[in-house]
Amino acid sequence: DAGVTQSPTHLIKTRGQQVTLRCSPKSGHDTVSWYQQALGQGPQFIFQYYEEEERQRGNFPDRFSGHQFPNYSSELNVNALLLGDSALYLCASSLAAGAKNIQYFGAGTRLSVL
């Protein structure tokens, strides 16, 4: 049973560019959440997708957008990249609504913005 998979593992971009990160949830899971983990920090919630809609959003600008596909996989898009967007981006999947449901994390995509 494959866990949460993310691609690519590493990415280098320059300021102003756009980037797309991808996530496949754990088998059977229908909810995908995205987190940003800056160096030396804990993960910060970006947004969550369920039934192909953004259900919850953290304190991130509109440059951060996402999508969920019918097969529950998800993409995170970041436009107009800033140096401060350099971070590890983590995708987590879980079963639908339920605060006590475990979130399973992928290994992340490390984005470097030069």
Place this chain on the structure above:
Amino acid sequence: AQSVTQLGSHVSVSEGALVLLRCNYSSSVPPYLFWYVQYPNQGLQLLLKYTSAATLVKGINGFEAEFKKSETSFHLTKPSAHMSDAAEYFCAVSGDNFNKFYFGSGTKLNVKP
């Protein structure tokens, strides 16, 4: 609103010694609490979770945590540290219907031989 505070960004113990990693939470609703471990260049792996059943929760690799509502704490312990426990540990709280996790800033555990 929910938040987590992890006291001590770095903790160092000797192999075989007790491990104690501190986590205090703030939540306006009954919280669900989680401890995750992160090894270098990897994602987060669940150690254990508290979801309003037993207040003493046992997890993987010999770790356990006790939920203390009066102290708003959920400290992680392990009786005897092993070299393989060296990693970064994150406490997280959830409580709303959307399963949004709030993480602490993490504690790096160093285990000395």
